[in-house]
Amino acid sequence: MxxxxxxxxxxxxxxxxxxxxxxxxxxxxxxxxxxxxxxxxxxxxxxxxxxxxxxxxxxxxxxxxxxxxxxxxxxxxxxxxxxxxxxxxxxxxxxxxxxxxxxxxxxxxxxxxxxxxxxxxxxxxxxxxxxGAAFPYGPGVRTVYGVVVDAAARTPVANALVVADGTTGVDGVPWRERTLTDALGVFRLALRWEGEPADPPDDTETFRLLATERPGRTGSLAIRLPGDRDRGHVIEIVSE
CATH class of the missing domain: 2.60.40 (Immunoglobulin-like)
Structure with a gap:
């Protein structure tokens, strides 16, 4: 053996x-x-x-x-x-x-x-x-896009981490979507789950995007769908 x-x-x-x-x-x-x-x-x-x-x-x-x-x-x-x-x-x-x-x-x-x-x-x-920004999402996948920039210099931030998270409305299961910006600071992020419902209720959902360059260097943005879906979004990185 x-x-x-x-x-x-x-x-x-x-x-x-x-x-x-x-x-x-x-x-x-x-x-x-x-x-x-x-x-x-x-x-x-x-x-x-x-x-x-x-x-x-x-x-x-x-x-x-x-x-x-x-x-x-x-x-x-x-x-x-x-x-x-x-x-x-x-x-x-x-x-x-x-x-x-x-x-x-x-x-x-x-x-x-x-x-x-x-x-x-x-x-x-x-x-x-x-x-990545060029990921081939399939038909029907809801996405938002934009750019991450330095708030002071107005220059793009490459390889920044962009995150959206939340919980499903029915059973409260946590979800998270993440992407990284390309060399020009461009991102495209999938939002496959539901966001925060409006109050009073309507067809609007709110998603909060957080971009990170490194610890102490972040930026955030709230977007509302479906109205903001086809707009280019800008997330500004600032020092905390």
Whole structure:
């Protein structure tokens, strides 16, 4: 019988395990997802592109088997950058504050060999893919669009996080829609659930959009549908 070893002792050990997650559909996905790997050069103080190819596993994870196997005495610093047509990767983890200038998921590689496992085992890392400004929403999906700008400079804010959330009116189930702005600060956000009803009741729903550049740099806007659906909206980022 073949003996199976712990993954930390395998020559195919990967120092990073990424699980791309399509936030719009709520499913894992690797089809159509590209990954570029960079290594940080401490001498040049810059990121250098690598030709290491990622491997897609049957469980919809992306790995880099063997990376760090013959590394030096200390950990190496790497960065993975993701891409998918119509999507924008959300790089900060769920428990990290959002920053618009995050350019990838950074991780360390700890040296190992056939007899010595890496000092720190790898943990799966969820990478959320949010619908971008060019996301191909299907027919009937209600969306709103606009631009996020710096309130003082009036310049567009690229890669800002735009969020709308609330609860369904019938059973009170929480919902959340998110997107990231493109290089010109443009966003397009789906609003598939109901907003706040008007008082007194009519056919108007209110949605509150929150845009974040980084902690302490946010902007908000209330829109009312259906009247505001076909208007371009401007969310201004200010310092708190």
């Amino acid at each position: 073949t003996r199976f070893y712990r993954i930390e002792r395998s020559v195919l050990y990967s120092p990073a395990w990424f699980v791309p997650f399509d936030e719009f559909t709520g499913r894992q996905r690797t089809a159509g997802v590209t990954v570029a790997l960079d290594r940080f050069d401490t001498g040049e103080n810059t990121w250098l592109p690598q030709d290491t190819q990622a491997v897609r596993t049957p469980s919809a994870a992306i790995t880099f088997p063997g990376l760090g196997r013959r590394g030096g005495p200390g950990p190496g610093r790497f960065r993975a950058r993701f891409g998918a047509a119509g999507y924008a990767p959300l790089y900060p983890a769920d428990d990290e504050p959002f920053v618009a200038d995050a350019l990838g998921v950074e991780f360390l590689t700890y040296p190992y060999d056939d007899t010595q496992p890496p000092a720190v085992p790898a943990e799966p890392r969820l990478v959320r893919l949010l619908p």
